[in-house]
Amino acid sequence: MTRSEPAAVPVDPLLEPNVQRVVAVVDEIPDVVTLRVVPVEGRPFGFLPAQVSMVGAFGVGEAAISISSPPTETTFHEYTIRRAGAITSALTRLRPGDQLWVRGPFGVPWDLDLDGRDVVIAAGGIGLAPLRSAVYRVIEQRARYRRVVLVVGARSASLLLYAGAYDAWRDRGIEVVTTVDVADPGWDGRVGFVPAVVEELDLDAGNTSALLCGPDVMMRLTADGLVARGVPAEEVQLTLERNMQCGNGLCGHCQLGGLIVCRDGPVVRYPAVAPEFAVPGR
Amino acid sequence: MDLVQTDVATDRWVLRGLDRLIEALVGRFDEVIGPVVLDGVVRLQPIESADDLPIGIADEQAPATYRLRRDASALRFSYGLGPDSLKSLVHPPRSPVWTMRRRDGSLVVDAAHHPTHERAVIGARACDIDGLRVLERTQTGGDHADPAFRANRNGLFVVAVDCTHPAPTCFCANTGTGPSARDGHDIAMTELETRDGAVYVLRAGSERGRALIDELQLERASSELIRRAAREPGVAARGQPRSLPANAPLIAKLAEHPQWDDVAERCLACGNCTAVCPTCFCTDMEDVVSLDGDGATRVRVWDTCFSMEFSRVGPAPIRGSVTERYRQWLSHKLGTWHDQFGESGCVGCGRCITWCPVGIDLTAEIAALAAPAEAAR
Numbered sequence: 323m324t325r326s327e328p329a330a331v332p333v334d335p336l337l338e339p340n341v342q343r344v345v346a347v348v349d350e351i352p353d354v355v356t357l358r359v360v361p362v363e364g365r366p367f368g369f370l371p372a373q374v375s376m377v378g379a380f381g382v383g384e385a386a387i388s389i390s391s392p393p394t395e396t397t398f399h400e401y402t403i404r405r406a407g408a409i410t411s412a413l414t415r416l417r418p419g420d421q422l423w424v425r426g427p428f429g430v431p432w433d434l435d436l437d438g439r440d441v442v443i444a445a446g447g448i449g450l451a452p453l454r455s456a457v458y459r460v461i462e463q464r465a466r467y468r469r470v471v472l473v474v475g476a477r478s479a480s481l482l483l484y485a486g487a488y489d490a491w492r493d494r495g496i497e498v499v500t501t502v503d504v505a506d507p508g509w510d511g512r513v514g515f516v517p518a519v520v521e522e523l524d525l526d527a528g529n530t531s532a533l534l535c536g537p538d539v540m541m542r543l544t545a546d547g548l549v550a551r552g553v554p555a556e557e558v559q560l561t562l563e564r565n566m567q568c569g570n571g572l573c574g575h576c577q578l579g580g581l582i583v584c585r586d587g588p589v590v591r592y593p594a595v596a597p598e599f600a601v602p603g604r
Numbered sequence: 605m606d607l608v609q610t611d612v613a614t615d616r617w618v619l620r621g622l623d624r625l626i627e628a629l630v631g632r633f634d635e636v637i638g639p640v641v642l643d644g645v646v647r648l649q650p651i652e653s654a655d656d657l658p659i660g661i662a663d664e665q666a667p668a669t670y671r672l673r674r675d676a677s678a679l680r681f682s683y684g685l686g687p688d689s690l691k692s693l694v695h696p697p698r699s700p701v702w703t704m705r706r707r708d709g710s711l712v713v714d715a716a717h718h719p720t721h722e723r724a725v726i727g728a729r730a731c732d733i734d735g736l737r738v739l740e741r742t743q744t745g746g747d748h749a750d751p752a753f754r755a756n757r758n759g760l761f762v763v764a765v766d767c768t769h770p771a772p773t774c775f776c777a778n779t780g781t782g783p784s785a786r787d788g789h790d791i792a793m794t795e796l797e798t799r800d801g802a803v804y805v806l807r808a809g810s811e812r813g814r815a816l817i818d819e820l821q822l823e824r825a826s827s828e829l830i831r832r833a834a835r836e837p838g839v840a841a842r843g844q845p846r847s848l849p850a851n852a853p854l855i856a857k858l859a860e861h862p863q864w865d866d867v868a869e870r871c872l873a874c875g876n877c878t879a880v881c882p883t884c885f886c887t888d889m890e891d892v893v894s895l896d897g898d899g900a901t902r903v904r905v906w907d908t909c910f911s912m913e914f915s916r917v918g919p920a921p922i923r924g925s926v927t928e929r930y931r932q933w934l935s936h937k938l939g940t941w942h943d944q945f946g947e948s949g950c951v952g953c954g955r956c957i958t959w960c961p962v963g964i965d966l967t968a969e970i971a972a973l974a975a976p977a978e979a980a981r
Contacts, residue, residue: 336748339702341711362710380706381893381900406918421711423704565917567889570748574886575907575914577936579857580943585746601859603928 337570339378339423340367344416345398351481353405354448355414356390359422360398367427369393371434371455372561372589375426376569377401379412386566386576386584387413388452389427393459399424402451402483428569430589432456432559436531439557440469442523444544446516446536450474450483452561452588453535461494471497471523475516475536478502479509499523517543527552534560542599545592558592579604616830617822619793619804622654622680622726624820625763629724633761637693638726639686644672646686648693648725657727658683665771665954667963678801681727684771685953689882690728690736694756695743701752701889701902718755726763728789730782731774733764735882735951737788742885742945752904761812764789766837770844771954775967778847779952783837785809791816794833805833846954846967848938853948855973856938863972868927870962875908877956877964878933883949886914909933934966 346358360366369389378384385407391400405414416422434456441460445453453472460470472491476482479502488498501512501519512519517540520532530553534541541560549555564576564583571585579598581587586594598604619625629636630652640649641658651657663683664671675682703714736757743753764785767776776782785792790813793804805825808814825833849855878884888907893900907914910929915922923929941949950966957965 337751338715339704339713341713380704380711381891381897383889383891404918407916419709421709423711423713563917564922565915568887570750571746572743572748572750572885573888573904573907574909575888577932577940577944579935580940582944597859603923603925603931604859 336425336428339425341421342399342424344418344420344422346418347416350402350483353414354402354483355405356400356402357413357416357422358391358398358400359424361424362421365396366399368396369399369427369455370431371459372429372432372452373427374429374452374566374569374584374588375399375401375424376428376566377403377413378423378425379409379416380422382412383409384423384425384567385409385413386428386569388455388561388588390451390454391458392462393455394462402448402454404448425569428566428584430587432533432561432589434459434463437466438468438529440471440526440530441467442471442473442520442525442530442532442548444473444475444516444520444532444534444536444540445483446475446540447477447481448483449534449536449540449561451535453533454484456533457491457496461491461496464495468529469497469526470495471499473499473501473516473519473523475501475503475519475540478504479506479511515543516540517547520544521547521551525551525553528554531557532559534558538599542596545596549592555592555596559589560592560595561588562590562595563588615807616825616833617806617817618825618829619806619820619822620800621802622657622804625804626651626654626726628816628820629726629761629763633722633724635721635723636726637723639681641672645670646672646683648686648688648690651726654680662769663771665773665958667773667957667965668960669963670958677797679795679797680802681765681795682769684767684769684774685729685732685955687880687955687959689732689880689953689955690725690760690762691739691882691884693723693725693760694736694753695739695885696756697906699752699904701904703899703901705900706898716752718751720755720759722759722761723756724761724763726765728762728764728785729767729953730764730785731767731776731779731951731953732882733762733785733788734781735953736762738883738945738947738949738951739885741947742883745945762789762791762809764792764809766792766794766833768795768837768840770841771958772845773954773957773965775844775846775848775952775954777841777844777952779948779950781951783841789813794837796829796832796836803829805829846957846965848950848952848967848970849974851974852970853939853942855970856935857940858973861973863969863975864927864931866972867964867969868925868930870964871910871926871930872961873910873926873929874961875910876959876961878908878910879906880955880959881937882951882953882955884908884937909936934969937966938970
C-alpha cells in the first residue's frame with residue numbers, strides 16, 4: 323500500500339488514432355468518393371478483405387469504413403465513402419493533402435478459402451465497396467476458384483460503383499453481371515433487383531459459395547434464394563452494416579441480437595443472422 | 605496467499621463506529637467515495653470523514669418511487685440502493701479519450717493518459733460489486749480492453765457492506781448476487797445495531813484489505829456478533845417480493861409478442877433505466893472542438909439504446925419504434941447478454957424499476973411475456 327508514481331496502463335494500438343494523409347480523391351458516383359490515404363509516418367497496416375477501419379475527420383468524429391483497396395497493396399489504403407451524415411460529409415469533403423485519422427483493421431474478413439468452388443459475389447449499391455478488396459484477391463488467386471460471377475445492382479446505370487473497372491475484371495476471368503432498378507435510355511444490361519438476377523444464374527448449387535453485401539433486405543432475399551436452390555446456408559457469407567462507433571466491441575452500438583458486429587462480424591455466415599434478419603427492427 | 609484465504613473464510617474483526625476506518629482510507633487514497641444524502645437521494649460522493657455518511661436514514665422504494673425518511677437508528681447503511689452504482693466510478697458518464705490539435709494542416713494527437721486513480725469506495729453492496737464484475741467483462745474481457753476502465757478498476761479499493769435493508773424493488777436473492785458480499789471486495793462489513801450503537805463486523809476479501817485491517821489493530825469479533833452478522837442480511841433479503849424465472853433468457857428473446865407493444869405504450873424511451881443500471885455499458889463519442897477551432901477532444905459519453913440515434917445506419921435508425929427499442933434493451937439485458945458474454949446482464953439491483961418515471965418493472969414484463977401471446981391479446 324505504499325504510494326508511488328501511478329503506473330500508466332499500456333494502450334492498445336488499435337485504440338489510438340493513426341494520422342494519415344489523403345493522396346488522391348476519386349469521385350465515384352454522386353455522393354460517393356474514394357479516398358486514397360497513406361500514413362504520415364510508417365506504412366499502412368496489413369488487412370484482409372472486408373476488414374474495417376474507423377476513419378476520422380478532425381472535430382467531427384469517426385465512421386466505420388471497409389478497406390476497398392487490394393490487400394496486396396502495401397503503400398496505401400482506399401476507402402470508398404458515401405455522404406450520409408456529418409462524419410461522412412466531412413470525410414467526403416477532404417482533398418489531397420488533407421489529414422484524417424484511422425484506427426484498424428477490425429473485424430472478421432471474408433473466408434476466401436473456397437478452392438475448387440463456384441463463387442457468386444452479389445453487391446447492392448455501395449455494397450460493392452466492402453467486396454472490392456475480395457474481388458482483387460480473387461483475381462490475384464483466380465486459379466483457386468472455378469466459376470466466379472459478380473452481380474452488381476444499382477438504382478440506375480449512373481449509380482453503378484467502380485463501373486470503369488468491370489471490363490478489366492472481366493478480362494481477369496470474372497463474369498460481371500450488372501442490373502439496375504430503373505433503365506435509362508440506352509441501357510442494355512439487366513433490369514431488376516439483385517436477388518432476382520442471382521436467382522436466374524445457372525448455378526451448380528452444391529458447389530457454390532456466395533459473398534453478399536448490400537441492404538439487409540437484399541442480402542436476406544438473395545441468401546434465401548440461394549439456400550432454396552440448394553446452396554448450403556453455411557456457404558453464404560454476408561457483411562453486416564451496423565452503427566459501429568468504436569470498432570473494439572466496447573460501445574454496444576453495433577449489436578444485432580447476440581452478435582457484436584465489429585467483434586463477431588462484419589462478415590458472418592447466413593445461419594448466424596437469418597433469425598434476426600427475419601424480424602424487422604432487430 | 606493461503607493465509608489470507610483461510611482468513612477470508614473464518615476471521616472476523618469488530619469495529620465500533622466508522623471513524624478509524626474512514627480516517628485510514630482518507631489517509632491512503634486519493635479519494636474516498638461513500639453514500640451521502642444529496643437533494644433527498646443517497647448518492648455516491650467524495651467523503652472526508654464518517655460524519656459525511658448518512659445516519660438514521662431509511663428509504664421507501666417502489667416502481668417510480670424513491671423517498672428518504674429519518675428513523676431513530678444509529679445505523680449508517682439502513683437503506684437500499686441509491687441511483688449511483690459503481691459504474692459511475694469506473695465507467696464515468698463522460699471520459700476523455702484523446703485530444704487532437706491541428707497545426708499548419710497537420711493533426712497532432714495527444715493520447716489520454718490513464719494513470720491508476722487510487723480510490724476507495726465504502727458502502728458498496730454485493731449486487732453492485734457483481735455488477736462491476738459484469739461490466740468489467742464487457743469493457744476489458746475482449747481483444748481491445750478499455751485502458752481507462754482498467755485503470756479505474758485497478759485503483760479501486762472496495763469496502764462492501766452487506767445489505768440489511770434491501771428495497772422491495774431489488775431481487776438479489778433471486779439473481780444470486782447478494783445480499784452479502786462474497787468476492788470482488790477488499791473488505792466487507794456487516795452493520796449491526798447494538799445497545800452501544802452501530803457495530804461493524806469485518807472480513808477481509810484481499811491481501812490489501814487484510815493489511816488495512818491489521819494496521820487498524822482491530823479486535824476479533826465475538827462469536828455472538830459473528831452469528832448475527834452471518835444471519836441478518838439473509839433474513840432481510842428473504843422478503844424480497846420480486847424475481848425472474850429461470851427461463852427469462854429465452855422469454856426476453858421472444859421476437860413477437862403483443863406485450864412488446866403494450867410496454868412501448870407506457871415506456872417514455874427516456875433512458876433512465878440504462879443510466880442507473882450498473883451494467884448498461886453503451887457509450888457514444890463526442891468530439892468537442894475548442895473555441896479557436898484548432899483543438900478537438902474526443903469524449904466518451906454514456907449512451908442509451910432507447911435513443912433514436914443509437915441504431916442509426918446511414919439516413920435512418922434500425923430500431924425506429926419504442927417497441928423495437930424496449931425489446932432491444934430487455935432482450936439484451938436478460939437474453940443476448942448470455943450469447944455475448946456468457947452470463948446475464950442483470951444483477952437484481954432493481955434500480956430500473958425504482959427510477960423508471962412510469963414504473964415499468966422488468967420482472968412484471970417478463971411475467972407478461974411468459975404468458976402465451978394469444979392469452980395476452
